[in-house]
Amino acid sequence: MNYTLNNLPERDAKPRDKGYTMAMDKGLSIREVEDLLEVAGEYIDIVKLGWSTSYVVPNLKGKLDAYRSAGIPVYFGGTLFEAFIVRDQFDDYRRVLDKYEMTFAEVSDGSIELDHDQKCEYIQKLAEQVTVLSEVGSKDAEKIIPPYKWIKLMQEELDAGAWKVIGEAREGGNVGLFRSTGEVRSGLVEEILTKIPFEKIIWEAPQKEQQVWFIKLLGANVNLGNIAPSEVIPLETIRLGLRGDTFTHFLNMEKPC
């Protein structure tokens, strides 16, 4: 860090096994990737190429190279997996992962109906090839999954070989874990945490208020995802109690003030 401040919350450094920041790239140029790495490379653990943007961007190969040379793994958004599955092109998907030498992949069912046993089979198969993140939660605001079922789905997906499970929120932060207003479904999150270890979950939390809520509940080293490139630095300050939103929270925890 650039200078010394006493009594900051402990923040794990990279490589770490919790406190992940997953950034979302929805169409950056190579230069913008380089800029992101200059500024936030130390704070980003993994990058998602949002949904199926990897299909249309003309700079895919160069972009993957740029992230790799910084030691940051990249994966395609789950919607791309679903786009292949719904077209009965699973083998093609595996070949795409090979072609681009992907080491991570996401399995999700946010936009398609997928029998859960089948979803777990996909996780199992892909886990032979790459590290799998699996996502729970629908992109459809109407589909409310009760807490006990979130837990069951998450546990089964971890058992099937998922490295971590992701709580769905979309780029907007208004479905899945959140109400349409962006407010956290706090009872849901707390119930999930009674059964699933918090370091196994990446919470999609694109809005600042959502990030603040999770950090207050779970501390500086909570795994957070769908972070916009320009919000990685702001998020890091929130983790450290150095932005107004968590300033007092961490002070009160560390020492009386």
Add this chain to the structure above:
Amino acid sequence: MNYTLNNLPERDAKPRDKGYTMAMDKGLSIREVEDLLEVAGEYIDIVKLGWSTSYVVPNLKGKLDAYRSAGIPVYFGGTLFEAFIVRDQFDDYRRVLDKYEMTFAEVSDGSIELDHDQKCEYIQKLAEQVTVLSEVGSKDAEKIIPPYKWIKLMQEELDAGAWKVIGEAREGGNVGLFRSTGEVRSGLVEEILTKIPFEKIIWEAPQKEQQVWFIKLLGANVNLGNIAPSEVIPLETIRLGLRGDTFTHFLNMEKPC
């Protein structure tokens, strides 16, 4: 594209006569223009320098050169036309278009009162010099134009020589075609489409939900405008049914799933 997905909606390639994406540049640097072209040059048909930003940006000439060298035409936002008209400087405006070798121009009356015959005269005169886009709709949320009048205005402006007509929404997407909440005035749009061919209209639709609405109504190849540079790639995936929002819509159209 980077890999093959079956049964995608048909999307016209550039140069095309429908399915336009009009991106809005409200003050990009030359390098940001280059980045945009790297990422989205194949998807952008035309660029608008938002409202009168061309008056204050110090890099106007270089910016125009950058877009031109990528074969993408550029025009000044309609508010600039209005700023000249309201000051009785129409001839000066024509000289500005010449000075910067503009090949397109917008005629609008979103911020001024302009007799419609006079507006059509301006369209006619400018059409001798450049390709004219004309815009219908007020920037004033209080001024509600009834559907029959939108149709009359659009038709007369096309008759006067406008190449395409633009449905007003502003950068925010909260006036003209839309309610102050951003919701589409759907009855208005549907009535317009009974009389004006859909390929003659560019719908300003800066918000994702607005883009989704038009794509569901009119398909992958609807003309959309006021797209923020960072949203051109996301828009392209929505056109192709590769983002959650239109994922199921196009599947159901193409084949049973």
Add this chain to the structure above:
Amino acid sequence: MNYTLNNLPERDAKPRDKGYTMAMDKGLSIREVEDLLEVAGEYIDIVKLGWSTSYVVPNLKGKLDAYRSAGIPVYFGGTLFEAFIVRDQFDDYRRVLDKYEMTFAEVSDGSIELDHDQKCEYIQKLAEQVTVLSEVGSKDAEKIIPPYKWIKLMQEELDAGAWKVIGEAREGGNVGLFRSTGEVRSGLVEEILTKIPFEKIIWEAPQKEQQVWFIKLLGANVNLGNIAPSEVIPLETIRLGLRGDTFTHFLNMEKPC
């Protein structure tokens, strides 16, 4: 400017003593700083490195150099001052200012409780070392300060040596001067202006509607702060009556139309 428009409002040029635009950098790369300077260097008077982002960004030195070589002063957000104060590290803070050769600093109490005499003492001490901006207003939406007290606080801070006082709004524009909806507390602003000269105040106004409100009240040369880098050019057009929002306002003032 790129061409001539008659009857624009008078806008002071840099260096100026009012009509300041304070831009907020919350984690730009060096290249993004260069891009900002290319586009908006002529319009930005001073840059704030938002809250404590200067603690975590790895490019702090290079960034400061880039702004300095363009002649634009930079200061650390007030939350950083507060982070040092609450840890009883004021002397460390002064050393940090020296280490980075800062010529400006902000004193605030948006996140901490600070006796006002003590705040004024900090202003006085820092004013021996740098030019001080002091900020009035809490980041806590619950803490409503009545107008007479805003005036008293501002006057005492100016008397203590603050160069200008800042009206708090945060990056979001939803506290302090504004209601949680972003609406201006207009009675508050008007009462402040009966006592404090308008050129001594920088109004944080990150949202467009807030900028428009202040410009309509106080003219093209009002001091505005917390402007996002991409909004500096749009703001300049609003100051000049060249965007829809203030288009008619300035015309009506300049001459009948």
